[in-house]
Amino acid sequence: MPVELSPLGADRFDGWREDVKQRLIARSRESGMRAGDDAIDFAEAFLRDLLPQGPATSSAGLFVLVENSQELGALWLADSGGKLFLVDLGLSVDLDARQREELFSTIRRIAVQHEARLISVALFPQDAQAHALIAGRGFAVASIQMLLEPLPERRVAPHVVVSPMTAERFRRFAEHSEASYAEDLVAAGRYTADEAVIESRRQMRLELPEGIDTPGQELFTASVDGAEVGVLWLGLRRRDGRPHAFILDIEVAQDQRRRGYGRELMHAAEREARRMGAESIGLHVFGFNTGAIDLYESLGYRRVEETFLLNL
Known part of the structure; x- marks a missing residue:
């Protein structure tokens, strides 16, 4: 039987x-x-x-x-x-x-x-x-939750300056981040284009109800010789009652990639997380972003949950 x-x-x-x-x-x-x-x-x-x-x-x-x-x-x-x-x-x-x-x-x-x-x-x-x-x-990895604990003491290269994002820059960042996340949701196979727009907007409003002034959210730009090379968004959360940082967005500018700035931004995220009082840091990455996954794992981040999808 x-x-x-x-x-x-x-x-x-x-x-x-x-x-x-x-x-x-x-x-x-x-x-x-x-x-x-x-x-x-x-x-x-x-x-x-x-x-x-x-x-x-x-x-x-x-x-x-x-x-x-x-x-x-x-x-x-x-x-x-x-x-x-x-x-x-x-x-x-x-x-x-x-x-x-x-x-x-x-x-x-x-x-x-x-x-x-x-x-x-x-x-x-x-x-x-x-x-x-x-x-x-035939299942594919659609997304991965990753964790690093404890936070290491890693330095940001001195020529990479990571500083708080300005209100003017935030307006452009929010529009781009929301649109980019919707595109990633579609690319990962999790949503249709219309669903992804709605979900991305919902999450942006949930995380940043007061924009750049939302408590517990910190946004940064990274620059080299005065030219912007990337952005970083950290949210402070709680994990077992203790401060826990989460990387909500990290991106190297298209024309600045393959120069090591992604790794420097990750070092900056860990530095800022320590400053915020966090003892651990987490992130989410889409399964198709193999380059980012390789970077995170090389830095010691480990997979704690994975979502798999089978397209019928």
């Missing part, structure tokens, strides 16, 4: 939900993405937001994996905006290659039935079972 999906009974929902919560907490902490109570807060908010009506949430598909009357685990799928999200896979046994093939074929069939154009899954490095499920099936 093949691996089959059976709906999770409402009487089992509370126990299943607690299992998912504990799995999220453990993997968040193991990866370093979140630490301490942050992992608990994230797991609770995640489940509350994605399952507002509990087992009756219309976008959620909650299943038990069964083979020959034996339960193998549980699967959570969510359907939204033309995408099928593989939200959680909790297995009580390790699936063999045949079982993974049968399970994935069923997930793909569900995606087609829902007229989804993409299958999306966000995984921590420790999600060995889900990684095995999607391996070799």
Whole structure:
């Protein structure tokens, strides 16, 4: 008998939900993405937001994996905006290659039935079972969350001057950053062009409601011999109750690339993060930006979460 999906009974929902919560907490902490109570807060908010009506949430598909009357685990799928999200896979046994093939074929069939154009899954490095499920099936890395901790003591080259961005420069920066981020969302395969414009604008307004004067946000320009070579945007956040810096935007001017300025801007980000009182620094990078990924990893940043997409 093949691996089959059976709906999770409402009487089992509370126990299943607690299992998912504990799995999220453990993997968040193991990866370093979140630490301490942050992992608990994230797991609770995640489940509350994605399952507002509990087992009756219309976008959620909650299943038990069964083979020959034996339960193998549980699967959570969510359907939204033309995408099928593989939200959680909790297995009580390790699936063999045949079982993974049968399970994935069923997930793909569900995606087609829902007229989804993409299958999306966000995984921590420790999600060995889900990684095995999607391996070799055409998924591409769409985006990566990275972390560096503790902050190193690295110097910015003296000829690269990094200083606070002016209000005049900010107006041009905000327009360019919003448009560029929308283009990246499309290039990463995560949004259509119209969706990307809306999402980019939403995030810009969320992060900078007061523009350049928004508390906890610091923006810089980098120059060499008086000529601008790049920009940097840092946001101050909290991680396990301690200050944590996040690189929201970093860009070297098109005509100034391949001169080492990206590395100097990263050194500047770490310097400014220390000045802001942060003990760690994080960033997000799109999977297609392999040059940036190589730079970050050469500086010691490690992957703490990756989002994979399969275009159907």
